[in-house]
Amino acid sequence: QFKIIPPDNPVIGVIGKGVILPCQLKAKTISERLSVQWIFTTNSEKIDVSIYDGKNTQNPVTEDKRYQGRTNFFHTEFNKGNVSLYLKDVMVSDKGKYTCSVFFENWYDEVVVELQVAAIGDESSVSLDGHVGQGIGLTCKS
Numbered sequence: 001q002f003k004i005i006p007p008d009n010p011v012i013g014v015i016g017k018g019v020i021l022p023c024q025l026k027a028k029t030i031s032e033r034l035s036v037q038w039i040f041t042t043n044s045e046k047i048d049v050s051i052y053d054g055k056n057t058q059n060p061v062t063e064d065k066r067y068q069g070r071t072n073f074f075h076t077e078f079n080k081g082n083v084s085l086y087l088k089d090v091m092v093s094d095k096g097k098y099t100c101s102v103f104f105e106n107w108y109d110e111v112v113v114e115l116q117v118a119a120i121g122d123e124s125s126v127s128l129d130g131h132v133g134q135g136i137g138l139t140c141k142s
Contacts, residue, residue: 013090023100025081
């Protein structure tokens with residue numbers, strides 16, 4: 001009836017930028033009353049990053065304080081099976097495994113998404129300073 005399509009590769013997030021943690025349901029019809037739980041697992045703990053509870057129409061989303069204001073679901077795409085999570089302002093500490101768990105009535109499935117974190121530096125340059133003794137002087141910047 002339902003199935004979560006796992007991502008092909010790890011997701012790469014750039015520090016300070018946003019990244020989508022993909023979680024796509026495959027089903028004929030998808031109800032807004034489903035529940036989605038994104039969990040970040042470290043060696044020592046499990047963190048409920050963001051939870052969407054479709055049965056709670058007043059306040060369906062809860063976030064862990066460490067992710068407060070940094071996560072978003074694509075609510076308008078739930079009916080297409082897109083229960084991915086957008087994570088803003090990626091940090092080094094976000095690197096690791098995220099589990100997307102989906103619950104609907106008596107059905108449950110989960111998939112693990114690995115987030116790798118990268119940083120982008122300024123472009124490197126080498127400039128010639130001129131002659132220094134028998135050689136030349138160079139300046140490197142990166």
